[in-house]
Amino acid sequence: MPFKEFLPYLLVMAGVTYLVRVIPLTLFHKKIKSRFVNSFLYYTPYAVLSAMTFPAILYATSNVFSGIAGLLAALLLAYKNKSLITVACGACLAVFAVEMVMMLI
Amino acid sequence: MDFKRGLRDGIPICLGYFSVSIAFGVLAIQKGLTWLEALMISFFNLTSAGQYAGLTIIAATGGLVEIALSQLVINARYALMGISLSQKLEDKFTSTYRMVLGFAITDEIFAVASSNKSISRAYFAGLAILPILGWSSGTLFGALLGGTLPAIIQSALGVALYGMFIASVVPAAKADHKVLIVVGISILCSCLLYYVPIFDLISDGFAVIICTVIAAALGAVLFPREEAESDAV
Numbered sequence: 001m002p003f004k005e006f007l008p009y010l011l012v013m014a015g016v017t018y019l020v021r022v023i024p025l026t027l028f029h030k031k032i033k034s035r036f037v038n039s040f041l042y043y044t045p046y047a048v049l050s051a052m053t054f055p056a057i058l059y060a061t062s063n064v065f066s067g068i069a070g071l072l073a074a075l076l077l078a079y080k081n082k083s084l085i086t087v088a089c090g091a092c093l094a095v096f097a098v099e100m101v102m103m104l105i
Numbered sequence: 106m107d108f109k110r111g112l113r114d115g116i117p118i119c120l121g122y123f124s125v126s127i128a129f130g131v132l133a134i135q136k137g138l139t140w141l142e143a144l145m146i147s148f149f150n151l152t153s154a155g156q157y158a159g160l161t162i163i164a165a166t167g168g169l170v171e172i173a174l175s176q177l178v179i180n181a182r183y184a185l186m187g188i189s190l191s192q193k194l195e196d197k198f199t200s201t202y203r204m205v206l207g208f209a210i211t212d213e214i215f216a217v218a219s220s221n222k223s224i225s226r227a228y229f230a231g232l233a234i235l236p237i238l239g240w241s242s243g244t245l246f247g248a249l250l251g252g253t254l255p256a257i258i259q260s261a262l263g264v265a266l267y268g269m270f271i272a273s274v275v276p277a278a279k280a281d282h283k284v285l286i287v288v289g290i291s292i293l294c295s296c297l298l299y300y301v302p303i304f305d306l307i308s309d310g311f312a313v314i315i316c317t318v319i320a321a322a323l324g325a326v327l328f329p330r331e332e333a334e335s336d337a338v
Binding site for chain 2: 001003005006008009010012013014016017018020021022023024025026027028029031032035036037038039040041042043044045046047048049050051052053054055056057060061062066067070071073074075077078079081082083084085086087088089090091092093095096099100103
């Protein structure tokens with residue numbers, strides 16, 4: 001695409017995304033006193049990450065079976081309190097192994 | 106010290122980003138962008154779902170309002186994350202630093218930063234650098250090399266980021282059954298939105314917001330945190 005046509009898209013996209021990120025972060029300086037809001041914010045990360053992971057992880061690979069294998073490997077390693085990178089690599093290896101086996105069958 | 110610790114925590118995110126953004130680079134070229142344009146989108150946006158939606162609109166030469174709205178809806182979760190993070194930033198993390206470093210709020214950087222009780226500027230800066238490089242270089246790699254990676258490798262890399270999410274959630278859910286229940290509610294909502302046909306109109310980014318608000322609000326009502334507990338996290 002010609003750069004002159006592309007540039008306005010890039011500016012709008014990056015601008016909106018930047019403002020969405022920075023405005024709330026910059027506005028909230030004081031400690032929030034409300035017990036409800038504090039509790040809500042405490043649970044937010046876990047709720048966000050769970051909703052993004054499930055069921056999307058099942059469809060992130062070539063087929064559902066390797067997706068399930070990746071999910072189970074990650075759950076097992078995370079349950080054993082392994083580091084982020086160990087869990088991530090373990091999940092990738094499980095997917096790779098299952099797809100390898102399925103190719104051979 | 107904090108900076109180094111941040112860098113180290115950023116390594117897995119960087120690797121995950123590199124692998125995931127390859128796919129974005131490949132797709133951008135297929136949609137008619139140049140490698141430089143693909144690289145610029147990744148460097149200045151640093152977000153996955155938003156970029157995919159944006160790319161689709163750009164390829165269809167859609168309107169600027171349309172692309173602005175798509176980014177607003179898909180990325181609105183970052184606003185929620187920003188408020189959550191704002192409660193944990195050190196005093197020295199002034200507005201100026203927030204305006205610069207806030208650029209790097211992503212799902213993964215937020216997840217890792219949130220696992221700290223207090224977040225310093227140096228730590229957050231260290232945490233952000235490698236993922237930004239990973240996301241941009243992966244895009245470039247994908248744009249230049251195209252689909253030469255074996256499909257099985259691309260497929261395996263597809264779960265890297267989810268693995269990181271799971272690694273952030275499971276230990277907390279194991280230690281606190283209230284977190285586990287909130288996680289369960291969120292997953293239930295997410296599955297409903299995903300599998301029930303009426304909800305197909307809702308975009309993925311917006312679905313995440315709906316699930317988060319329902320699960321976190323129910324958690325806050327059912328299991329409010331004690332004042333001292335809230336200060337500690």
